[in-house]
Amino acid sequence: MTKRRLVVGISGATGSIYATRLLERVREVPDVETHLVISPPGVLNIKYELDLDRQAVFDLADHVYNFRDVGSVLASGAFATAGMLILPCSMRTLAAVAHGFSDNLITRAADVHLKERRRLVLAVRETPFNLAHLRNMTQVTEMGGIVFPPLPAFYHHPKTIEEMVDHTVARLLALFDIDVGGPEWEGT
Template sequence: MTKRLVIGITGATGSIYAIRMLERIKEIPDVESHLIVSPSGLLNIHYELGMDRKSVNALADHVHGFRDVGATLASGAFDTAGMIVLPCSMRTLAACAHGFSDNLITRAADVHLKERRRLVLAVRETPFNLAHLRNMTAVTEMGGIIFPPLPAFYHHPKNLEEMIDHTVARMLELFGIDSGGPKWEGT
């Protein structure tokens, strides 16, 4: 059975993680990506990676409009393995924490919370202020997972690409998707 994974890209730094996740999903059988990109997310992708909308959309199996709150993703009847917002801006975090379903990313996130499906927010901000921390607590109390894309070093990455791939592999594992990334094997 095919697993559907919703990927929202918002206006925070770190779009390379989302692009790499989309590339990895293309290589994994029986996983289908459903992409939503905010206007600020697209701006960051262009600035950080030099990619345009057409190039980003080509990486996804299905692309949904940011303002299309009537899309299939806006309903709990559309079954998914979960959703990740990668990277997740503090504005999107706040909207998720307070149930503001004013675009398809925040509506789909709200659907995942209400249906008790996996929602992962890869927040990208530092340092955190009290509002950020309270919003992360609220999302966690509702069943969401806060996953800042922090690099690990126990696998001795040789370059930035290996660091990104490891973080993406760990994120995919949260949805029961094995992408073959390195695992901690103890000392």
């Protein structure tokens, strides 16, 4: 069976809980494999926010790549994927993607997804937004990317942070036609 490849980049923004939970949920889907890249600030945030070391997160992925290895398969359009998700996406990473600065494997892989017209989702984490953030989000959107701030929904009456995270993760994965279940809006 050929598996769909999902590239996951973790940058140094807050919200690493979303990324680790997404990797856990994708493991439940037999026809999807994950290809993970974590920036050095992403590793620091994971340690600070979740008290996990990099190996614990690496163990959640099917394949792991070095952040500096811009010569890896993820840097080539010939490496077919179902898409890429940067979760969380820092404003630095957003700016690099918006302006084509492919100076590391996360931004290079994002550039490849844009040029190949593949799905690219940036789960931007910052508040409030300044004008540079908004312009960069607009630019990425105009290039075909999707900007998805991981904002919690409340229509499903979540009782825990985990329920809010799971809902957001399910919505993110749905953008790649990966179904992990979860509440859906059924109208009033």
